[in-house]
Amino acid sequence: MVDPFFTGAQAIGDVSVYPLASGATIIWDANVTGIGHLDYGIASPDEFLVEDLVNGTSHNIQLFGLAPGTTYQFRVSNRHAAHHGRSDTHTVGRRRQRDWLGRGSGQ
Numbered sequence: 001m002v003d004p005f006f007t008g009a010q011a012i013g014d015v016s017v018y019p020l021a022s023g024a025t026i027i028w029d030a031n032v033t034g035i036g037h038l039d040y041g042i043a044s045p046d047e048f049l050v051e052d053l054v055n056g057t058s059h060n061i062q063l064f065g066l067a068p069g070t071t072y073q074f075r076v077s078n079r080h081a082a083h084h085g086r087s088d089t090h091t092v093g094r095r096r097q098r099d100w101l102g103r104g105s106g107q
Helices: none
Strands: 012-019 023-041 048-064 071-079 084-086 090-094 100-104
Antiparallel strands (some): 023 048, 090 100
């Protein structure tokens, strides 16, 4: 159960991207227990939403079917009962079938 009485500020940290054959695994940590969310898309990170449904502080989401030669924007967050912590927007792109770049604008 999520504690609804948390009163501190949420923080997102340690955002990492690991390549897969046709996707990526996005991993991040939060300082408060909550449900993990990953917003991502090409034009904006607001195109798609995936949740990990793990009520915890460590989150791990795998994306499949990402197109080679395409840069994707993503933003991770942690939904707590009373607050919603969110990271800055990051980008991940595939130059070729097996080459990846990952970079962030901050955390």
